[in-house]
Amino acid sequence: MGLLSTSASITRYLIDGVINDSVMETVLNGLKTNRFPDIEEEESEMTAGWTSFRTPYQPYFDDSSFVIGAYFIFALRIDKKSIPPKLVKKLIAVETARHLSESGRDYVSKTEKQAIKEHVQTLLASRIPATPTIYDIVWNYEQKTLYFFSTQKAANEELETLFSRSFNLSPIRLFPYTMASLTAGLNDVRKNELNKLTSSVFVE
Amino acid sequence: MLDIAVSYNKYKFLGYEFLTWLWYVIENDREWLNDQDPELVTLDIGNCIVLENREKGGVERISIKGDDAGLEEGVMALDKGAFVVETNLVYKTGDNEWRFTLKGESFNVSNLKPPEVSALETEDEFEGLVLEKMYLYEKVFLLIDKLYSAFIEIRLSEEWKSGVIVKMRKWIDHQTKSGN
Numbered sequence: 001m002g003l004l005s006t007s008a009s010i011t012r013y014l015i016d017g018v019i020n021d022s023v024m025e026t027v028l029n030g031l032k033t034n035r036f037p038d039i040e041e042e043e044s045e046m047t048a049g050w051t052s053f054r055t056p057y058q059p060y061f062d063d064s065s066f067v068i069g070a071y072f073i074f075a076l077r078i079d080k081k082s083i084p085p086k087l088v089k090k091l092i093a094v095e096t097a098r099h100l101s102e103s104g105r106d107y108v109s110k111t112e113k114q115a116i117k118e119h120v121q122t123l124l125a126s127r128i129p130a131t132p133t134i135y136d137i138v139w140n141y142e143q144k145t146l147y148f149f150s151t152q153k154a155a156n157e158e159l160e161t162l163f164s165r166s167f168n169l170s171p172i173r174l175f176p177y178t179m180a181s182l183t184a185g186l187n188d189v190r191k192n193e194l195n196k197l198t199s200s201v202f203v204e
Numbered sequence: 205m206l207d208i209a210v211s212y213n214k215y216k217f218l219g220y221e222f223l224t225w226l227w228y229v230i231e232n233d234r235e236w237l238n239d240q241d242p243e244l245v246t247l248d249i250g251n252c253i254v255l256e257n258r259e260k261g262g263v264e265r266i267s268i269k270g271d272d273a274g275l276e277e278g279v280m281a282l283d284k285g286a287f288v289v290e291t292n293l294v295y296k297t298g299d300n301e302w303r304f305t306l307k308g309e310s311f312n313v314s315n316l317k318p319p320e321v322s323a324l325e326t327e328d329e330f331e332g333l334v335l336e337k338m339y340l341y342e343k344v345f346l347l348i349d350k351l352y353s354a355f356i357e358i359r360l361s362e363e364w365k366s367g368v369i370v371k372m373r374k375w376i377d378h379q380t381k382s383g384n
Contacts, residue, residue, distance in 0.1 A: 003334065003337055003338070004333070007315055007317050008313075008341065009313065009315065009316065010312070010316060010341065011312050069335050069338075073334065138338060147338075151310070173212075175216070175219070176215055176218040176309070176311060176352075177218065179311060179352055180356045183349065183353075184352065184353040186360075194356070197218070197359070197360075199217040199221070200217075200364070200369060201369075202282060202287075202369060202372050203283055203285050203373060203376060
């Protein structure tokens with residue numbers, strides 16, 4: 001469902017603010033600083049970072065390959081581990097039985113239960129491989145517009161966090177209110193009127 | 205500007221009203237659509253429209269799907285106070301056709317199928333292909349921007365209450381009575 005697919009899902013953002021230094025250099029630094037890591041933390045359930053649009057599994061930002069025409073084109077890669085809840089439940093039961101047998105007691109305390117759960121989750125996270133997902137991004141700096149090729153809530157939230165951290169700019173999602181207030185060309189008086197609107201009724 | 209999260213929920217009715225109004229305009233005022241976008245040949249409701257009725261406390265959701273599905277049930281839902289919350293649209297200019305689904309509360313665009321582009325034959329064509337795809341995607345957003353900006357102008361005018369709502373009520377009433 002990316003930029004070159006036959007069908008796409010897109011969330012649009014307004015990028016508020018300006019870059020005071022060299023735009024290219026700032027964007028390049030932001031991409032490099034927060035690029036997807038070469039080695040993922042084994043125990044981490046989720047890893048995210050910028051990656052190349054053309055070679056998403058070999059992030060490379062050492063030249064201007066992320067520039068096409070007036071656009072900065074790159075991608076967000078999110079690797080996530082899906083640990084089946086039933087597997088967690090099974091291993092907790094096994095670990096609890098082992099713990100009881102070793103301690104000679106017939107109960108586990110609340111703290112011990114929590115410790116067993118955390119141990120099982122860490123163990124599984126280190127064994128289960130993460131599934132990568134690539135989300136394409138097209139940013140037109142001059143037009144202050146960014147197209148994110150996903151409408152998934154979690155992916156959009158990750159984009160917003162990483163984008164702010166990387167470029168020190170605020171991406172504002174364009175939905176009915178923000179579009180009316182920021183891109184429909186309303187003056188302050190009209191914006192004030194917009195804020196006072198309430199829902200209409202189309203039937204008597 | 206208001207807090208983003210607050211404004212998303214508080215004003216999502218604007219997206220629902222926009223889609224409901226757009227259905228009315230598509231059915232009744234194609235000339236106006238052409239004035240907004242001279243390149244536009246047709247804009248039609250596509251193979252899916254979803255309505256929601258939040259009257260009487262609960263939420264009733266009506267989904268009409270399929271290429272040949274009639275919209276009678278949708279009109280009946282409007283007559284009971286429902287709004288369009290999501291719709292698939294077919295936009296045509298010249299020989300080109302775009303199909304996409306627009307969600308009222310977020311204005312997220314999904315299942316966006318732009319006109320086909322030629323396949324990549326050499327590496328040199330890659331940048332051209334990307335730019336062509338972006339041009340085609342942006343055409344849809346330009347259309348949405350034009351229509352929504354025009355809607356907001358009308359929505360903030362006196363004409364909304366005194367003219368548009370009255371006409372929309374008549375249309376809903378007429379459609380319901382004629383069973384179409």
